[in-house]
Amino acid sequence: MRNLDEIMDLCPVIPVIVIDRAEDAVPLATALYNGGLKVLEVTLRTEFGLAAISAIRKALPDAVVGAGTVVTAEDVRNAKEAGAEFLVSPGCTLTLLEAARAEGIPLLPGVNSPSEAMLLLEQGQRHLKFFPAEAAGGVPMLKSILGPLPQLRFCPTGGINPDNVMEYLSLANVACVGGTWMLDKAAIAAGDWAEIERLSRMAAGLAA
Numbered sequence: 001m002r003n004l005d006e007i008m009d010l011c012p013v014i015p016v017i018v019i020d021r022a023e024d025a026v027p028l029a030t031a032l033y034n035g036g037l038k039v040l041e042v043t044l045r046t047e048f049g050l051a052a053i054s055a056i057r058k059a060l061p062d063a064v065v066g067a068g069t070v071v072t073a074e075d076v077r078n079a080k081e082a083g084a085e086f087l088v089s090p091g092c093t094l095t096l097l098e099a100a101r102a103e104g105i106p107l108l109p110g111v112n113s114p115s116e117a118m119l120l121l122e123q124g125q126r127h128l129k130f131f132p133a134e135a136a137g138g139v140p141m142l143k144s145i146l147g148p149l150p151q152l153r154f155c156p157t158g159g160i161n162p163d164n165v166m167e168y169l170s171l172a173n174v175a176c177v178g179g180t181w182m183l184d185k186a187a188i189a190a191g192d193w194a195e196i197e198r199l200s201r202m203a204a205g206l207a208a
């Protein structure tokens, strides 16, 4: 099983996927993957999330598929069972950390303050999601945290777009970013997978 350093180093941009129609899961993931985005986060926000993770893993065995919006210990167990290789949560509780540890699955917990980061460091957790990135202080906040807490590696998510992504990726404590800008809603609704692949290629290329 890959650890969080390996997963975060695989690809600088992680698409945060919300599946609104079960049948979109595989063609959407295939378009993202073919566009160069090798790590995919499928959120559990909709009822299709878990089945989508299983279907994508089967269809794209070389993609790294994780579950997002993991909020409860039950989410942790369900995501592991569905085949998720890693988990992402918007925030963090000790219950969630313990559940992920018990299942032996890497968790990227969300934080947006030095105190939260220190609480997680005490738990041995050095890899963190910075959420909601733009609303919680963005690049200046991450720069400020880098001074006293250089051991942290972040995946900022929330409000990242083509205009600000390079600023985030240039920070020493940012390993990768999460985002939705390549998941154009109209293209997905129309089943325009070529457009999703084009946007993904731009996202992967931007960061390269």
Ligand SMILES: O=C(O)C(=O)C[C@H](O)[C@H](O)COP(=O)(O)O
Pocket (backbone or CB within 6 Å): 016, 043, 045, 068, 069, 070, 088, 089, 090, 131, 157, 158, 159, 160, 178, 179, 180, 181
């Ligand atoms: O679902 C979750 O667990 C989340 O944490 C939310 C995602 O990070 C945002 O959906 C990112 O969305 P954008 O701001 O459009 O990039």
